[in-house]
Amino acid sequence: MTHSADHPSTPDQATGAGSDLDIRPPAMEDGAAMWRIARDSGTLDLNTSYAYLLMARDFAATSRLAVGDGQGVGFVLGYLRPTAPETLFIWQIAVDASQRGKKVAGRLLDDLLAELPEITTLETTITADNAASQRLFASFAERHGADEEVADLLEEHHFPDDGHGAELLHRITGLQRGR
Numbered sequence: 255m256t257h258s259a260d261h262p263s264t265p266d267q268a269t270g271a272g273s274d275l276d277i278r279p280p281a282m283e284d285g286a287a288m289w290r291i292a293r294d295s296g297t298l299d300l301n302t303s304y305a306y307l308l309m310a311r312d313f314a315a316t317s318r319l320a321v322g323d324g325q326g327v328g329f330v331l332g333y334l335r336p337t338a339p340e341t342l343f344i345w346q347i348a349v350d351a352s353q354r355g356k357k358v359a360g361r362l363l364d365d366l367l368a369e370l371p372e373i374t375t376l377e378t379t380i381t382a383d384n385a386a387s388q389r390l391f392a393s394f395a396e397r398h399g400a401d402e403e404v405a406d407l408l409e410e411h412h413f414p415d416d417g418h419g420a421e422l423l424h425r426i427t428g429l430q431r432g433r
């Protein structure tokens with residue numbers, strides 16, 4: 255479900271309860287908040303602010319921003335794979351440290367699934383040491399009756415710069431609605 259600023263959030267699957275956060279597609283201007291959240295995440299690769307502004311503009315339909323008290327506190331940036339448009343690839347997801355553990359990330363993913371009836375598959379990549387992200391996607395798969403497989407994708411030697419751990423492909427198939 256998508257909520258505009260004029261319409262308060264309603265209960266959703268990940269929380270099972272109401273919430274004071276609004277979940278909505280980003281506008282281009284929200285790229286700035288996404289860049290700040292990514293910068294402060296302590297985990298994500300920080301891309302240029304230009305990249306977040308363009309992604310927010312061009313991939314708004316497959317991305318979401320969580321807003322609390324007028325501030326962006328979490329985001330997910332995704333796109334439909336051009337060669338497999340039933341597959342939503344999650345490029346980055348992050349929640350401000352002050353809001354973690356409150357199912358905000360789960361709500362962001364659930365909102366995308368609810369609004370994108372064409373997707374049956376979700377993919378993302380996660381490093382082996384990111385337990386929070388692994389649990390986030392495993393929980394999402396369980397919640398929607400889907401299967402999750404993990405395979406090698408981006409190995410350390412693929413990265414031209416130093417300091418990248420291998421990114422494993424998490425592929426979630428058979429997503430069910432209304433669960």
Ligand SMILES: CC(C)(COP(=O)(O)OP(=O)(O)OC[C@H]1O[C@@H](n2cnc3c(N)ncnc32)[C@H](O)[C@@H]1OP(=O)(O)O)[C@@H](O)C(=O)NCCC(=O)NCCS
Pocket residue numbers: 295296297298346347348349350353354355356357358359360361379380381384385386387389390393
């Ligand atoms: C990963 C991240 C987005 C999760 O956001 P969040 O809003 O705190 O996650 P949620 O509250 O929706 O929790 C989702 C699930 O993960 C679990 N989880 C959350 N943080 C966890 C942690 N640190 N360790 C283990 N499990 C964790 C929750 O218990 C929940 O599981 P459940 O559904 O079985 O109860 C957040 O930790 C973050 O921004 N991390 C830094 C950026 C990052 O690593 N992004 C992912 C890159 S692939």
